[in-house]
Amino acid sequence: MTDLFGGAAPYYARYRAGHGEQAIEHLATTFGPDSSVLDLGCGPGTVAIPLARHVREVTAVDPDEEMLAEGRRLAAEVPDIRWLRGDSTMLRTLPPFDHVVMGRSFHWMDRRTVLAELDELLPPDGVVALVGPGRDPGEDPWEPTMRRVRAEFGLGPMRATNSYQATGEHHHDVLATSPFRDLSSTVYERRLAYDLDAVIGLQLSYSFSAPAHLGDRLEAFTDAVRKALLASNPSGRWEHVEATEVLIARRAPA
Numbered sequence: 001m002t003d004l005f006g007g008a009a010p011y012y013a014r015y016r017a018g019h020g021e022q023a024i025e026h027l028a029t030t031f032g033p034d035s036s037v038l039d040l041g042c043g044p045g046t047v048a049i050p051l052a053r054h055v056r057e058v059t060a061v062d063p064d065e066e067m068l069a070e071g072r073r074l075a076a077e078v079p080d081i082r083w084l085r086g087d088s089t090m091l092r093t094l095p096p097f098d099h100v101v102m103g104r105s106f107h108w109m110d111r112r113t114v115l116a117e118l119d120e121l122l123p124p125d126g127v128v129a130l131v132g133p134g135r136d137p138g139e140d141p142w143e144p145t146m147r148r149v150r151a152e153f154g155l156g157p158m159r160a161t162n163s164y165q166a167t168g169e170h171h172h173d174v175l176a177t178s179p180f181r182d183l184s185s186t187v188y189e190r191r192l193a194y195d196l197d198a199v200i201g202l203q204l205s206y207s208f209s210a211p212a213h214l215g216d217r218l219e220a221f222t223d224a225v226r227k228a229l230l231a232s233n234p235s236g237r238w239e240h241v242e243a244t245e246v247l248i249a250r251r252a253p254a
């Protein structure tokens, strides 16, 4: 298992926006209250924690021990979540589940192999759900500035090997040629506000600028980010509309 997000977990938990209530309710309605759900690539429980109160149980799996620790800490009051260290290559070793959800994590996996294995493991009405930025995520308002700072530090963008950027294939395309080709996509939009600390914290939540990746340049990087962001926007406040897609994939009817 790799260390893609070394040191990012607390920043991820604090500064990455969740998927929003509407997306979680959509997932909950799709899965149903008596279901057992696998959250694969759960991170600090971004989906698992809000979903847990709507379903019977959630198994939250991630290869990154720091992410799991953050999730366990945040979910101290939430029962019915089983946190397990593992990854998409270990699906057969996991306790049985009725449905699977992947929040911003499918791009890290060998997507076709995962779907073929899920076809063997999920019950006939089992659903594969993806939640995340969708096909046309747009650009954060601070991204042009951040691109310059990352370039100065020789950072990324490190693309997940199975992302659209790396392969030219959207998740939609991969699903459409899989056993789970009956697709339904819903996009929810929310206006989100960020202050300077939130934008800086967000940078440390990304794999390509995670603290472990920066090593002893962490402080120099955050100083440079702060200066560049304030130079481009002295108010230190940003707003943007975040689109979250819930993509539900079912087996095609025979």
Ligand SMILES: C[S@@+](CC[C@H](N)C(=O)[O-])C[C@H]1O[C@@H](n2cnc3c(N)ncnc32)[C@H](O)[C@@H]1O
Residues within 6 Å of the ligand: 004, 005, 016, 040, 041, 042, 043, 044, 045, 046, 047, 061, 062, 063, 064, 067, 086, 087, 088, 089, 102, 103, 104, 105, 108, 109, 110
């Ligand atoms: C961007 S985070 C997503 C966290 C959370 N699910 C969300 O919706 O925000 C991606 C997570 O996928 C995990 N991951 C990376 N490779 C994986 C794999 N092959 N199988 C399962 N999880 C993986 C990472 O450790 C990381 O926690």
